[in-house]
Amino acid sequence: MSQYLTVNVVTPNGLVYDHHASIVVAKTTDGELGILPNHIPVIAPLLIDEVKVGRKDDDGHVDWIAVNGGIMEVRDSVVSIVADSAERERDIDVSRAERAKIRAERMIEEAKQKDDVDELRRATVALHRAINRINVSKHL
Template sequence: MATFKLEVITPLKKVLESEVERVILRTTEGDMGILANHAPLVAELAIGEMKIKFNGTEERFFVAGGFLEISKERTLVLADEAINIKDIDVELARKEAELAKQKLSKLKEDRDIAVMRKALESAITKVGMVEGR
């Protein structure tokens, strides 16, 4: 199977740089599959799972928003947060969800509510991915 260069970058670090066979991820328009020689594209990422197939195996990542850019040279995922599912601390994610729920009930400003809803959705998605939901 043909491969292409994938880079996954967050504000804190480069999470992955590798030749891959396939990527499946969630955009704001829905789930999307990427193979070698995909047409150029820019899309906004949603909170969700990213599956990367390389060397005959598949790795799963949690991705929390950002952007996807596909060009001839590479596929670039600029994510607000990207974590290999193996590195997710499910207990910490549960605590983050509880804290976000508590804070959400006390907020009044629309912007603060939107930020906290994203934090809550991220924490719930992490827990669900680890627990296989």
């Protein structure tokens, strides 16, 4: 029986996160999912949201990762998250995220005026990503 989880977060740009943890909490399309060592195997689609990782090396240490969707696989006390993009709280450029939020809000208004459903959907996703990054950066 494993005493800890190994957590890996990977994007097309490479490895974003690799640590041992006592717990991982992520939001899936079916709701929030908490993973402890020796959890049953699971594959779940993730929402654009934060992933909370309770580090094994320090009970009070929590890492936060902004994940823009993706898939989480749990097997043999290994939590693997594959996402289009992901950033740790310490790596988020808050001013860039704020600018992205403003751009997305402007795109939403323009899409509503043009009644462009596809553009509205893309802009809404962009807004959600920007807000997620801003929220995760506040955990620092």
